[in-house]
Amino acid sequence: MSAMEGSRPESVVGPMGLPLTLASLPPRNTKRWIAHRKAELVAAVDGGLLTIEEVCERYGIELEEFVSWQRGVERLGMRGLWVTRSQKHREMFERRQRY
Numbered sequence: 001m002s003a004m005e006g007s008r009p010e011s012v013v014g015p016m017g018l019p020l021t022l023a024s025l026p027p028r029n030t031k032r033w034i035a036h037r038k039a040e041l042v043a044a045v046d047g048g049l050l051t052i053e054e055v056c057e058r059y060g061i062e063l064e065e066f067v068s069w070q071r072g073v074e075r076l077g078m079r080g081l082w083v084t085r086s087q088k089h090r091e092m093f094e095r096r097q098r099y
Contacts, residue, residue: 007048008048008049008050009047009048009049011049012043012044012046012047012048012049013043013047014039014040014043015036015039015040015042015043015078016036020040020043020044020047020049021049022049022050025040025041025044025049025050026040026041026059028058028059030059035078035079035081035082036078038069038072038081039069039073039078039081041055041059041066041069042066042069042070042073045066045070052066052067069081
């Protein structure tokens with residue numbers, strides 16, 4: 001057991017305000033990442049339930065993709081994780097950065 005596992009909380013508050021535990025996280029074989037599942041993983045990392053490295057390894061997610069989920073939550077909450085909306089907001093944000 002690592003030092004992180006010894007100090008990890010049993011649960012954190014999930015995106016819907018309910019307790020989130022390791023057992024209640026999306027299954028490891030999840031392939032379809034809808035907004036609330038992404039938000040659950042972001043909440044798990046933010047609350048110390050898992051590290052970013054553990055999430056990426058456990059779910060086969062690239063670090064850059066997970067970081068984009070964190071940024072989406074920071075900017076717009078769960079709405080920032082909606083794919084079509086994320087693309088629209090990303091394009092708008094990039095346009096603003098250019099001018």
